Amino acid sequence: SSELTQDPAVSVALGQTVRITCQGDNLRSYYASWYQQKPGQAPVLVIYDKNDRPSGIPDRFSGSSSGNTASLTITGAQAEDEADYYCNSRDSSGNHLVFGGGTKLTVL
């Protein structure tokens, strides 16, 4: 079973703000990274080091962390943001990685 827990599905109205969460005890020690995956495509890194964005990722994507919960926030969601989102972090041993189960984001 995954050490990182995500809600299976979240929806947001076009232009509104949505937060996707990821819970796990290992997040008290390690930041999560976040990945966006669209159907038939490889995952794309959208947030790392808690709140850094790779080049090319819009600034409407942001990350935060508190206690055992990491969050990905999309401020002003766009239709193209509809995708699956996965969090990832080191596991409790620190020597391996683990993914959350993923959250399917629907933009209404």
Next chain:
Amino acid sequence: QVQLVQSAAEVKKPGASVKVSCKASGYTFTSYDINWVRQATGQGLEWMGWTNPKSGSIGYAQNFQGRVTMTRDTSISTVYMELSSLRSEDTAVYYCARGPTGNDYYYMDVWGQGTTVTVSS
């Protein structure tokens, strides 16, 4: 540009092995880890393990211990992932992904295009 290019799709019979390659270009091959992640159809991402191309050190997820082997050939900037004793549940898309060696706050910033492995009798 920085990229990881994976080998073509494979079809294997149960009990066989498969070896997938991941060729790096556009950066210093030995400066980053290579991770392997798989995804069964309609399922989530599953981390399989990593290798450090410089040292050859490896780490495998517990689910794959004893069945997976990750190796590298630095002369051609390529990492390999071999999975043995294949079963139908191993049918999935396998990705390689680059990660920052030694970084506590880990992430995977460059991904290969994925290799579909189908296990069928």
